[in-house]
Amino acid sequence: MKPLSGWQVWLLPVLSGAVFFALWYGVRAVAGLESWILPAPHEIAAAAWAERLRLWRAVGSTAVGALAGFGLAASLGFLMALLLGASRSWRASLYPWLLVLQMTPVIVLAPVIVLWAGPGMPGIITITWLISFFPIVANVTQGLVSADMNHVALFRMCNASRWQEMWLLRVPAAMPYYLAGLRIAATLAPIGAIFGEYMVGNASGGSGGLGFLVYSYNTQIKIPALFATALTSCLLGFVFVAAVALLNWAVLRKWHDSFEPNDH
Amino acid sequence: MHTSGPIVKLHAVNKRYGAGPEVLHDVSLTVAAGDFVSLIGPSGCGKSTVLKLISGLSPATSGEVTVLGTAPRQARDQQAFIFQDATLLPWLTARRNVELPLRLRGGSATERRERAAELLKLVGLDAAQEFFPRQLSGGMKMRVSLARALSLSPKLLLLDEPFGALDEMTRYRLNEELLALRERAAFTAVFVTHSVAEAVFLSNRIIVMGAHPGRWHAEIAVDFAYPRRSDLRARPEFQDVVNRVTRLLHEVELQEEATA
Numbered sequence: 444m445k446p447l448s449g450w451q452v453w454l455l456p457v458l459s460g461a462v463f464f465a466l467w468y469g470v471r472a473v474a475g476l477e478s479w480i481l482p483a484p485h486e487i488a489a490a491a492w493a494e495r496l497r498l499w500r501a502v503g504s505t506a507v508g509a510l511a512g513f514g515l516a517a518s519l520g521f522l523m524a525l526l527l528g529a530s531r532s533w534r535a536s537l538y539p540w541l542l543v544l545q546m547t548p549v550i551v552l553a554p555v556i557v558l559w560a561g562p563g564m565p566g567i568i569t570i571t572w573l574i575s576f577f578p579i580v581a582n583v584t585q586g587l588v589s590a591d592m593n594h595v596a597l598f599r600m601c602n603a604s605r606w607q608e609m610w611l612l613r614v615p616a617a618m619p620y621y622l623a624g625l626r627i628a629a630t631l632a633p634i635g636a637i638f639g640e641y642m643v644g645n646a647s648g649g650s651g652g653l654g655f656l657v658y659s660y661n662t663q664i665k666i667p668a669l670f671a672t673a674l675t676s677c678l679l680g681f682v683f684v685a686a687v688a689l690l691n692w693a694v695l696r697k698w699h700d701s702f703e704p705n706d707h
Numbered sequence: 708m709h710t711s712g713p714i715v716k717l718h719a720v721n722k723r724y725g726a727g728p729e730v731l732h733d734v735s736l737t738v739a740a741g742d743f744v745s746l747i748g749p750s751g752c753g754k755s756t757v758l759k760l761i762s763g764l765s766p767a768t769s770g771e772v773t774v775l776g777t778a779p780r781q782a783r784d785q786q787a788f789i790f791q792d793a794t795l796l797p798w799l800t801a802r803r804n805v806e807l808p809l810r811l812r813g814g815s816a817t818e819r820r821e822r823a824a825e826l827l828k829l830v831g832l833d834a835a836q837e838f839f840p841r842q843l844s845g846g847m848k849m850r851v852s853l854a855r856a857l858s859l860s861p862k863l864l865l866l867d868e869p870f871g872a873l874d875e876m877t878r879y880r881l882n883e884e885l886l887a888l889r890e891r892a893a894f895t896a897v898f899v900t901h902s903v904a905e906a907v908f909l910s911n912r913i914i915v916m917g918a919h920p921g922r923w924h925a926e927i928a929v930d931f932a933y934p935r936r937s938d939l940r941a942r943p944e945f946q947d948v949v950n951r952v953t954r955l956l957h958e959v960e961l962q963e964e965a966t967a
Contacts, residue, residue, distance in 0.1 A: 593794040596764055600788045601811040611811070615798045698798045698839045 482667040490667035491674060497656065498675050504651040506679060508564060509636035512571020513683070516628055519572070520579030521621065527580070528587025528617070529609060538584075545577040549635070553642045567639035567652070574635035575628035582624030586617025619699055622691045629683040637676055653679070712776055713737045714863050714895045715761055720770030722756055722921075729920035730756050734770070736914070736923075738895060740862075745898045745906035745913045747952065749959060753921025754899045758865045761897060762788050775862065784812075786863040787856035791871060793848035795840040795855075801827060802836040805854045812859070826854035829891070830884065846877040853885070857892055866898045870905065882908050883937055890934055903956070907948045908940060915955040918963060925955050 447455070464484055471481055478486055491498065523541075527534045549556075549570055560569040590613045598608045640654025653676050660669040696702040715738035722731040730753045738744050746754040759765040760772050763779030774782035787808075795804045805823040806814075814822075827836055830850040840848055849869060856864060870878040882905055889896070900906050906913050910929055917924040929948055931939060939945050 593790045593792070594796065596788070597794055598811070599764060600762060600783060601808045602783050603811045607811055615796070698841065700841065704842050
């Protein structure tokens with residue numbers, strides 16, 4: 444395939460976006476849809492402006508929950524993976540059960556989590572953590588066990604201790620895997636926090652968060668505002684993913700093949 | 708410290724991996740200090756396995772392997788292994804790759820740095836110290852790998868087809884550089900290769916191996932005096948030895964066809 448030139452990279456998404464918005468207005472006009480079924484983009488923008496203070500406060504609260512859950516998942520996930528990567532017997536004992544837990548939908552567990560962790564932030568953070576924990580564990584474990592065989596032999600030839608083999612070989616070799624796991628977790632963490640707020644927010648009597656706004660706008664049938672909330676959540680997700688992309692760039696750009704050698 | 712006696716001694720060694728077929732059958736070898744021994748043979752003759760036995764990366768099924776008078780694992784700090792690819796850690800610069808064995812042994816940061824700089828200079832990579840492996844050509848990577856192997860001043864160097872992936876020009880140059888390094892660092896070498904010309908140029912002894920199971924077929928002494936220069940390759944005596952080894956390899960192939 445021929446690489447795209449600079450202006451094409453910018454123009455093409457703008458064009459496709461314009462087509463999308465035209466279709467949106469077209470469908471509304473043809474089907475005669477009212478605002479409370481499908482609001483027009485300008486109505487959503489107006490609602491976002493009108494609700495800007497509530498949205499701003501809510502996104503702040505959601506960001507805190509998402510970040511805390513994500514941070515917990517990133518650190519505990521890494522430690523769990525170290526345990527699984529360091530020993531075959533730990534891996535054999537724990538990995539199947541981790542998979543079982545991962546396959547259990549968090550939605551089903553949410554009420555129990557609220558019961559255990561308590562309503563408000565603790566419940567929200569726990570749900571976020573649960574949702575973003577597994578991709579990190581799975582990726583890092585995979586990275587730790589797939590270090591190059593010749594590198595391992597090299598370390599053995601140098602009489603390296605297991606500790607050295609872990610920290611100087613397996614952990615750096617797992618970095619690209621860790622970052623891939625973080626990238627998945629970064630898309631899941633805001634979703635987890637919003638879902639947590641949706642479940643927990645009203646249980647706690649409604650203290651902010653985008654998830655609680657979803658609940659409250661929905662019951663008030665403020666559909667344009669609901670779409671504005673979706674847009675805000677999308678922006679929050681973008682910030683999370685961009686932050687991980689930046690981290691990825693900072694850690695890997697110098698040596699990893701996913702970056703051009705002269706990128707730095 | 709060990710001064711006399713053989714560097715490597717294999718006596719009646721047999722090797723199989725798990726319940727698999729016999730990989731090596733009744734192999735005996737004595738490598739004296741200063742020897743440069745090449746192992747050559749068809750694929751599947753177990754020549755890389757011989758290096759694994761000497762390095763202690765894999766134990767012999769029966770028979771005896773001693774390195775510098777002790778078990779291979781005990782002699783590890785006296786030997787270095789050079790792999791088929793350069794096996795540099797991609798997240799470390801050339802310099803830090805060379806420092807790695809010293810770092811694993813616990814050398815001080817300044818000591819490591821000085822030693823790495825000295826070795827990189829020796830292999831002609833003075834200017835590439837802070838480059839990452841992916842910024843280096845295949846030949847440069849192999850030079851870094853050589854520098855790393857020499858960082859602990861090993862008595863014994865085990866080389867497993869180190870130049871097999873390089874183009875012929877680069878391979879010739881690295882052959883010459885390896886011999887030049889040997890003049891300075893005085894190591895004993897066991898070298899596995901597919902290239903007859905390379906084996907003749909480098910070694911004072913060539914062992915031709917047969918396959919299925921791997922075994923000694925013949926040994927040839929190569930008497931050209933060291934230091935050897937590139938013009939040796941153009942001399943008729945050199946061609947004679949190359950022809951002899953090639954004929955022996957041909958013999959091995961015929962035997963294999965006869966038994967297959």
